[in-house]
Amino acid sequence: MTRGAGRAMGAAWVLTVSVISAAPLLLEPEVFLEKYGYLHQDGQAPNAVALRSAVCTFQWLSRLPVTGELDGATLRQMSTPRCGVSDEGSQQIWAQRVNAVFTGEGGSRRRRRRSALRAEKWYKRHLTYQMVNWPRHLSLGSVQLAVRAAFQLWSNVSGLVFQEAPEGPADIRLAFYEGDHNDGASNAFDGPGGTLAHAFLPRRGEAHFDRAERWTLNGHKGHNLFMVTAHEIGHTLGLEHSPVRHALMSPYYRKLGRRLLLSWDDIIAVQQLYGKPVGDHPVRLPAQVLHATLQEWEFTELHNERRTAGQPLYCRGVFDAITMDQNRTVLVFRGSVYWTVSADGDVSGPLALRQRWADLPLAIEAASFSPLDSKWYFFKGKRMWRYAGNTLDPGFPRQSSDLGLPRHPDCAFYYAPLGHMVIVKGSRYSVLNLRSLHQEPYYPRRLADWTGVPQGTNGALTRPDGRLYLFREQRFWRFDPVKVRVTGEGQWAKDLSWTGCSGAPRSNNIL
Known part of the structure; x- marks a missing residue:
């Protein structure tokens, strides 16, 4: 996109956002579409056909009516806090996954990725993880338990086994940063709202979280750290974003409610990569059970913190x-x-x-x-x-x-x-x-x-x-x-x- 074209188009679209959207849009619509893989950055201004196609793809993945128009619902969705991993390729990969289900090819079919340089999956079944740091307003004990539960969520339905390695080295590392943290300008965190976290596909094995966000564990104000961590772990295992309603791997994080934590699409995606769990019977933890458990963890840790920290x-x-x-x-x-x-x-x-x-x-x-x-x-x-x-x-x-x-x-x-x-x-x-x-x-x-x-x-x-x-x-x-x-x-x-x-x-x- 040329600089002049970008400024002119952006100015017109931002005016639309201020009139229609219920929340301020952190990025101009065409910048948003480029950032998340709907428009290719080739130095040229996108034409009307390319923009309409990009909007249609975004609406499909966001489960909105596919109109190709930047209507109020589409603009509001663009302003919603979400995962920072690009959506590029998600539509094609999801279509391959569903086709594999109907053709019976399952895990034998290798999933094509948007970059041949990126590994498709881990070539081992026992993975270690490490927490580099954690939010200052959450106790270490409760965060450790929530992270452990997030990994267990995936091991319950797949052939994977996870083990914490506090001292490292580890296959998967979880860390909190602010702003630019040497991941490139496009991955710099933007403070409250916008991008909450992002992760890297297998072999690099890292998930980064915006330190400036308000993280919570038991579903009150803020963003639920367990749900966001479980989503980003999915990316470190090689999963793309899903268009399925209530999927954990939707680009827009789910809340911790009454529904099962993993959708059928989440389970199929991880099993096509790593097979089924021992015994061939996935264990699916009901969300309400986990919610009550997180409440109990936090209450216990709050009492422990009072005794140890003196405040x-x-x-x-x-x-x-x-x-x-x-x-x-x-x-x-x-x-x-x-x-x-x-x-x-x-x-x-x-x-x-x-x-x-x-x-x-x-x-x-x-x-x-x-x-x-x-x-x-x-x-x-x-x-x-x-x-x-x-x-x-x-x-x-x-x-x-x-x-x-x-x-x-x-x-x-x-x-x-x-x-x-x-x-x-x-x-x-x-x-x-x-x-x-x-x-x-x-x-x-x-x-x-x-x-x-x-x-x-x-x-x-x-x-x-x-x-x-x-x-x-x-x-x-x-x-x-x-x-x-x-x-x-x-x-x-x-x-x-x-x-x-x-x-x-x-x-x-x-x-």
């Missing part, structure tokens, strides 16, 4: 929600547990979330205590729970849509100047009347009303001086309701003593 794990920079009750006790929520920080700065926890609020789900996305009615409000997915003390109010949980509220909110907080609860989601915010339990008229509105407040905040609370504090990852923003703008920001674990983290020591064994 709450949330002080390393991530939590799901934060609020403050009528006694000025701060509550910090993460996954299935929470901590309390008294007005004097004493920290208690981690405590089991469901032991105090029995009917809540395993993890929440937003929480707020309202001084207006002395009630607790919790949000997860498309529902809202309301508690008087520890007792769930009659008629709850309620559907968020019935209240006029968005699903999967970023955060919620009671805002005294309005006398209502504010719920933030992306670039917009809603206002819930706590007496009528309906959204106030003329909402939602754009978050730009709150001058200086960033998108993606994961918690907020109002301190006794009336100032609002909003949090995102390791940073906070202090909002002045009188001046109606942000008047300060910083690192909350270091700068805000009332979070229970100020002056706490940090481990040297993490990122």
Whole structure:
């Protein structure tokens, strides 16, 4: 593509994205199509036929209606976080795999790849792996267990055996990086959103993860490290992206839900390379069993970290929600547990979330205590729970849509100047009347009303001086309701003593 043509075409397409797409597109559409193997970089601007063909192929792999047009659904899909491995060749390889099933050739048929220089598969069945590092806000023990489970997912359905080699050398290495990490400019990580991870096909045996992403293990806010790791392991074994709905090897990572973790296409793909497991009967672990196991692992590790590190794990920079009750006790929520920080700065926890609020789900996305009615409000997915003390109010949980509220909110907080609860989601915010339990008229509105407040905040609370504090990852923003703008920001674990983290020591064994 010529520089001039690229700029002209990009400008026109970016305008389309800003009007149609629900989320900002990190790459111009033609740049996106080139990066992920739909357009070849031959120095010439793509013509209309090539662009339409590329869009059709992308829509096919993304399970969208194949129109060849850059409609809203296509642009939104392009803005969704995904795997950084190119999709080039996936359509042809998938067709060969399905044809092999019907012709009965199975694993005897060698799969053609897009580059003859790349090995098709490992020529041994016993592989070792090593974790080079891990996310700072996750405990080493729980990450090791999740990674082990991700490898076992593939060994359960194939003839492969995996063994961890902590000291190396190892066949497969897992590592977290930021930005450019010597993989080439096209593989540089782009921070939150966009490309979450990428991997290299057999023989190089590496999987890299964006260190700047928010990684989680048990399905609450962030990207599930187990699911992303299992996907990237598939690439290190030689698997391409799959167009099959709910396939683990889809270029857009699955969530950890109720479905089986591997689709029929995932299993056929790995068995065509490495054969069936001993006994010829694949073991398929139900997702809900793994989800409960990850919850148990994390809860145990949180307690272990408290004893060994001498500080709450949330002080390393991530939590799901934060609020403050009528006694000025701060509550910090993460996954299935929470901590309390008294007005004097004493920290208690981690405590089991469901032991105090029995009917809540395993993890929440937003929480707020309202001084207006002395009630607790919790949000997860498309529902809202309301508690008087520890007792769930009659008629709850309620559907968020019935209240006029968005699903999967970023955060919620009671805002005294309005006398209502504010719920933030992306670039917009809603206002819930706590007496009528309906959204106030003329909402939602754009978050730009709150001058200086960033998108993606994961918690907020109002301190006794009336100032609002909003949090995102390791940073906070202090909002002045009188001046109606942000008047300060910083690192909350270091700068805000009332979070229970100020002056706490940090481990040297993490990122």
